[in-house]
Amino acid sequence: DGGITQSPKYLFRKEGxxxxxxxxxxxxxxxxxxxxxxxxxxxxxxYYSQIVNDFQKGDIAEGYSVSREKxxxxxxxxxxxxxxxxxxxxxASSISGGGAYNEQFFGPGTRLTVL
Amino acid sequence: xxxxxxxxxxxxVQEGEDFTTYCNSSTTLSNIQWYKQRPGGHxxxxxxxxxxxxxxxxxxxxxxxxxxxxNSSLHITATQTTDVGTYFCAGRDxxxxxxxxxxxxRLFVKA
Numbered sequence: 001d002g003g004i005t006q007s008p009k010y011l012f013r014k015e016g017x018x019x020x021x022x023x024x025x026x027x028x029x030x031x032x033x034x035x036x037x038x039x040x041x042x043x044x045x046x047y048y049s050q051i052v053n054d055f056q057k058g059d060i061a062e063g064y065s066v067s068r069e070k071x072x073x074x075x076x077x078x079x080x081x082x083x084x085x086x087x088x089x090x091x092a093s094s095i096s097g098g099g100a101y102n103e104q105f106f107g108p109g110t111r112l113t114v115l
Numbered sequence: 116x117x118x119x120x121x122x123x124x125x126x127x128v129q130e131g132e133d134f135t136t137y138c139n140s141s142t143t144l145s146n147i148q149w150y151k152q153r154p155g156g157h158x159x160x161x162x163x164x165x166x167x168x169x170x171x172x173x174x175x176x177x178x179x180x181x182x183x184x185x186n187s188s189l190h191i192t193a194t195q196t197t198d199v200g201t202y203f204c205a206g207r208d209x210x211x212x213x214x215x216x217x218x219x220x221r222l223f224v225k226a
């Protein structure tokens with residue numbers, strides 16, 4: 001059963017703590033992405049990775065970090081430097097970053113609340 | 116940098132009425148994608164348009180890509196309650212890699 005999974009679905013953390021959000025895909029996709037969505041807002045790109053062992057900052061990378069050590073996995077760490085971390089985090093993947101067709105498949109998301 | 120503007124932000128319709136959302140880019144796009152996000156869910160890919168002036172249909176949904184490849188629209192004919200959700204356009208800049216999402220149009224359908 002192919003797809004992209006994120007865990008956990010809901011996450012609560014105290015202010016000042018780092019937290020890591022999991023994203024795994026078994027679609028054999030090269031490219032992976034992290035987005036942040038705030039209530040009533042669109043999707044803002046945090047980080048993206050076109051290939052394993054490589055990643056680039058998106059539009060709102062400050063206070064976040066990622067790694068891409070395996071093709072299937074692209075974890076996101078929300079650090080204590082992120083000023084307003086409470087949001088809905090979505091991970092996505094696509095066959096490749098380039099090319100004419102690059103539809104993105106999204107995971108179910110993780111709703112992070114910082115208390 | 117590249118910006119993708121989407122209007123309207125919200126639209127309330129009576130079931131059976133038509134609905135249209137518009138997407139405009141500040142730069143020429145290599146392609147435009149449309150996604151639907153149901154309340155509480157995650158975005159799901161609907162379609163991708165690549166060619167200038169392209170029109171594609173999916174049942175009651177009609178997607179258009181402008182001649183200049185800087186704007187696009189999604190039109191739903193005779194809305195149903197199942198159409199409820201937020202519709203996002205997402206455009207990729209020519210020569211670029213990043214896909215930029217519009218803010219979305221949230222559709223409410225009253226039965």
